[in-house]
Amino acid sequence: MDDSAIAATVNNTSPDYQPSQVTFNNLLAWTKANHVTLNHKKTVVMHFAFALTTGDHTLDVVRAAKIPGVTLDDRLTWEQHVSTIVTSASLRLYMLRRLKTLGCPHRNSLPSTRPSFCRS
Known part of the structure; x- marks a missing residue:
């Protein structure tokens, strides 16, 4: 269950x-x-x-x-929920920045890469 x-x-x-x-x-x-x-x-x-x-x-x-x-x-507050979302978003933004610094192919390829990280 x-x-x-x-x-x-x-x-x-x-x-x-x-x-x-x-x-x-x-x-x-x-x-x-x-x-x-x-x-x-x-x-x-x-x-x-x-x-x-x-x-x-x-x-x-x-x-x-x-x-x-x-x-x-x-x-019954949103504190923990917001904290979890902010942490998750920060990790995903870090991943995108890291891909850029590692020479991710072309800037136009990031939009196709980003959804796979952001939607996990």
Whole structure:
């Protein structure tokens, strides 16, 4: 299973995390019935107060998690997402500068080279 997310709300004044665990257990049952496995190294929980288990594994609690296309943090800010995008863009710009200094054929060939690096 790849790029999935479960979201649940919990009342902070009288928290009951059991419904979240039940939902996660239902997901585990579905994955087993459909012969799909969860990668425990990539499966994380982002929350404000509790942890979930897969039976024999407790999921890592993280401050930020990447869901398809967006890095979401536990404060619901864009800081981590923007930082990730800026880092990625900087690396790709460095690669283009490096190609130029190494004598990349002709300036007109860079537009055809760039998409292969920028879209990876």
